[in-house]
Each structure stands twice: as structure tokens, then as C-alpha cells.
Amino acid sequence: MLPIDMSDFGKWIGYLTFFTVGVSFGAVLEMAGFGDSRKLAAQFYFKDMTVFKTMFTSIIVACLLIFLFSALGLLDFSQIYVNPTYLWPGVVGGLIMGVGFIIGGYCPGTSIVSAASLKIDGMVFLIGTLIGAGLFGETVKYYSDFWNSSFTDRWLLSDWLNWSIGATVVAITVMALILFYFAEKTEALFQDKGTVEKAIWNKNKKTYLASAVVIFLISLFIWSFGQPDPKRKWNIMGAQYQPQLDSREVFIHPLEYVKTWNDANVKLVTLDMRSEDEFKQFHLDSAKRFSLEDVVKKEFVFDLLQLPPQGVVVIVSNTEEEAVRAWQWLKVQGVANLYILENGLNNWNQLFSDKVLHLEKIDLTRPSAKVLELFPKDFYKAKIKLKTTKKGAGLCS
Incomplete structure (x- = not known):
């Protein structure tokens, strides 16, 4: 199943692949004329909308293929990296880049293409880009609070609209087709005669319409077929994650839970899937009750996907069997x-119920870290392994 993990092929194969893709991308940009600042700047005067149409073509092609393959069970979308969203820093950064694009005639990528073809203005712009990146890296500490503000990890347009992925794909497709049409008309209206190729809508009207119909039908198929629900995703992807259950590497001992709960560097989320009556009678401190029905709800999973890299999610129930299905369905939705x-809350109560700390019984809902002193250090095997990420800050990070 896609995506392919390039690390399976070795470091140098990965380097070669990335180099080939990068060079090919640059070559395509040059062949499309994106190494010429005049062509790039012309979009801001509505004379040449090639950049706009190219960007939307890329968006639509990627969007349709990704979610078509996901719907057919050929691609695990949860394994595709999505840049985290920093809304207001992104807005400000976009405005700054837009102004620079208008003034300089390039974006950072196209300036590299231009410089590679020995255009002086491209070289100057690239030098300015490097200087600007360096200044940003050295000064970001003075406004780091703003730079890290309004953070949302893996926030999709469908999440913002609160629509299904299929409905969002259809909406984007329709919007793109309409904007393509108006882009052609805009070029015809604003172009300078004799300097820019005339709009070709009328020349290939049938081809345009046929392509638009095909694209629209694909988006409708994605919407009607739907993205795989957790049960269907596990049937498709279960073989990938089942070894983690078979080897019991995801079953943590109660003592490791206690250690993690008392670790200030870890954000622990405890999900209790027992009945409401059982939960009211006894539950671990800060635990949140849920059911399998909640696992298929978008908003429930969304909150878990927003956890920081040091976030840990632990599912508890009376026995392991009840928790395994919830683990399966959450795992295939990308929860890290x-x-x-291990052995559920039944084992938890048996382990701690007869223990005494400083002549007092242990609080079973929130045992302190001192409880660990009652057991040998090798009493359990630590299994929690956190995924960590590092955010760079410019040239000097």
C-alpha cells in the first residue's frame, strides 16, 4: 500500500530519487517559462495567467489522485505528511511573500530556476532570499510567540469547512474549473496584442469541456464512494499493524502508565471504553470515557491528531480484548x-489494591511516582517510544 517508505531502499537510493525529482521539477519549471520574471509578474496584471493555471492544475491532479487512491484502499492518507498550520503567521508570511513576488518577479523556487539558467535578476533575487532567510533565523526569537501562534496540526480544508473529504474535493474541483474559464477570459481581456498568445478557449472548446466533465465525474465518484471507514481501513491495512499487537509491543504495564502519568514532559491522554456505570464507579484520574461509536466520529479523532509529539494515548478497559478493536480503528486513522x-483495569486493581505506601493505601485513581519504589526496577519492560520532531528556525537553526 502507498505511500512508499523510501528508507526501505537505503539512504543513497533515497538521495538519488529526491535529486531526480528536484532536477525534473526545475526542468519543467524552466520549460514552462517560469524562469522568466516577466512571465511570472504578468499574472499580477492579468495578462498571463499561466502560473495561476499551473498551480491549480497541480492542486487538482494531486487532490483527485490522492483521494481516489485513498477511496480505493490503495493509499493510506494518514501516512502522508501534512504541514502543520500556523494560521496568522501563515497569513502574514503569505502577504510578505506576495509583495516580494510582485516586486522581484520571482518566488524562491523560480528564482533558483532562473539563477540556474544564468539570469542576472534571478541570481540577485536568490541572494536576497538567502539574506532574508538568514535575517529571519537570527531575529525569530524576538517574535517567536507570534511565529508559533494559532497552531493546528494536520488541519485540512475539510476540517475547517466541517465537510466530508468527498464534498470538499467536489467543491475544489468545481471552483478550479470555473476559475480556469475566467482565467482564459481575463487573459483575452487584458493581454497586449502581439505580445501574449491569445486565449485558446475557443480553439479547443470541446477538449476543455470533455476534460472538465471527466474531472468532475472523478470528483463525484470520490464523494459517492467515500473514504474508507476505520473498519474497512483495518481490513485493508491490518497486516501492516497486526505485528505490533502480536508482539505485544503496544501493551504497556500499569507501572509504566504510572511513570508516564507522573512525567511532566509527557501529555497523557487516557481513553476509557467501559460502560458509563462502570466509569462512574471507578476511573483513572483525567480519563475520558468513549465507545467504538466515537472512534468513527471525525471530531473525536481530530482532537487526538492534534496532540504534540510528546503526547501519549492509552486505551483502558476491563480486559485487553475490548481495547484492541479501538486501538485498531484509531491506529489506521493516524493516531500516533x-x-x-496491559490486561486492563482488572489487572490494575489486582496489582495495586493491596499495596500500602507510608501506612496508607494507594489512591488507585492516581498513584504517585513513589509507587514505583514498591516494585523491583526490572519488574516491567518499558515500551513507550515517543515520536519527536524538531522545528527549524531559518539558516542558523
Whole structure:
């Protein structure tokens, strides 16, 4: 199943692949004329909308293929990296880049293409880009609070609209087709006669319409077929994650849970899937009750996907069997650092109920870290392994 993990092929194969893709991308940009600042700047005067149409073509092609393959069970979308969203810093950065694009005639990528073809203005712009990146890296500490503000990890347009992925794909497709049409008309209206190729809508009207119909039908298929629900995703992808259950590497001992709960560097989320009556009678401190029906709800999973890299999710129930299905369905939806309490709460109560600390019984809902002193250090095997990420800050990070 896609995506392919390039690390399986070795470091140098990965380097060669990335180099080939990068060079090919640059070559295509040059052949499309994107190494010429006059062509790039012409879009801001509505005379040449090639950049706009190229960008939307890329968006639509990628969007349709990704979610078509996902709908057919050929691609695990949760394994595709999506840049985290920093809304207001992104807005400000976009405005700054837009002004620079208008003034300089390039964006950073196209300036590299231009410089590679020995255009002086491209070289000057590239030098300015490097200087600007360096200044940003050295000064970001003075406004780091703003730079890291309004953070949302893996926030899709469908999440913002609160629509299904299929409905969002159809909306984007329709919008793109309409904008393509108006882009052609805009070029015809604003172009300078004799300097820019005339709009070709009328020349290939049938081809345009046929292509538009095909694209629209594909988007409708994605919407009607739908993205795989957790049960269908596990049937498709289960073989990839089942070894983690078979080897019991995701079942953590109660003592490791206690250690993690008392670790200030870890954000622990405890999900209790027992009945409401059982939950009211006894539950671990800060635990949140849920059911399998919640696992298929978009908003429930969305909150878990927003956890920081040091976030750990532990599923608890009376026995392991009840928690395994929840683990399976959450795992295939991309929830990271996901574990199950070993042997459930039945084992938890048996382990701690007769223990005494400083002549007092242990609080079973929130045992302190001192409880660990009652057991040998090798009493359990640590299994929690956190995924960590590092955010860079310019040239000097």
C-alpha cells in the first residue's frame, strides 16, 4: 500500500530519487517559462495567467489522485505528511511573500530556476532570499510567540469547512474549473496584442469541456464512494499493524502508565471504553470515557491528531480484548503513540489494591511516582517510544 517508505531502499537510493525529482521539477519549471520574471509578474496584471493555471492544475491532479487512491484502499492518507498550520503567521508570511513576488518577479523556487539558467535578476533575487532567510533565523526569537501562534496540526480544508473529504474535493474541483474559464477570459481581456498568445478557449472548446466533465465525474465518484471507514481501513491495512499487537509491543504495564502519568514532559491522554456505570464507579484520574461509536466520529479523532509529539494515548478497559478493536480503528486513522493498558483495569486493581505506601493505601485513581519504589526496577519492560520532531528556525537553526 502507498505511500512508499523510501528508507526501505537505503539512504543513497533515497538521495538519488529526491535529486531526480528536484532536477525534473526545475526542468519543467524552466520549460514552462517560469524562469522568466516577466512571465511570472504578468499574472499580477492579468495578462498571463499561466502560473495561476499551473498551480491549480497541480492542486487538482494531486487532490483527485490522492483521494481516489485513498477511496480505493490503495493509499493510506494518514501516512502522508501534512504541514502543520500556523494560521496568522501563515497569513502574514503569505502577504510578505506576495509583495516580494510582485516586486522581484520571482518566488524562491523560480528564482533558483532562473539563477540556474544564468539570469542576472534571478541570481540577485536568490541572494536576497538567502539574506532574508538568514535575517529571519537570527531575529525569530524576538517574535517567536507570534511565529508559533494559532497552531493546528494536520488541519485540512475539510476540517475547517466541517465537510466530508468527498464534498470538499467536489467543491475544489468545481471552483478550479470555473476559475480556469475566467482565467482564459481575463487573459483575452487584458493581454497586449502581439505580445501574449491569445486565449485558446475557443480553439479547443470541446477538449476543455470533455476534460472538465471527466474531472468532475472523478470528483463525484470520490464523494459517492467515500473514504474508507476505520473498519474497512483495518481490513485493508491490518497486516501492516497486526505485528505490533502480536508482539505485544503496544501493551504497556500499569507501572509504566504510572511513570508516564507522573512525567511532566509527557501529555497523557487516557481513553476509557467501559460502560458509563462502570466509569462512574471507578476511573483513572483525567480519563475520558468513549465507545467504538466515537472512534468513527471525525471530531473525536481530530482532537487526538492534534496532540504534540510528546503526547501519549492509552486505551483502558476491563480486559485487553475490548481495547484492541479501538486501538485498531484509531491506529489506521493516524493516531500516533497509541497504547493499551496491559490486561486492563482488572489487572490494575489486582496489582495495586493491596499495596500500602507510608501506612496508607494507594489512591488507585492516581498513584504517585513513589509507587514505583514498591516494585523491583526490572519488574516491567518499558515500551513507550515517543515520536519527536524538531522545528527549524531559518539558516542558523
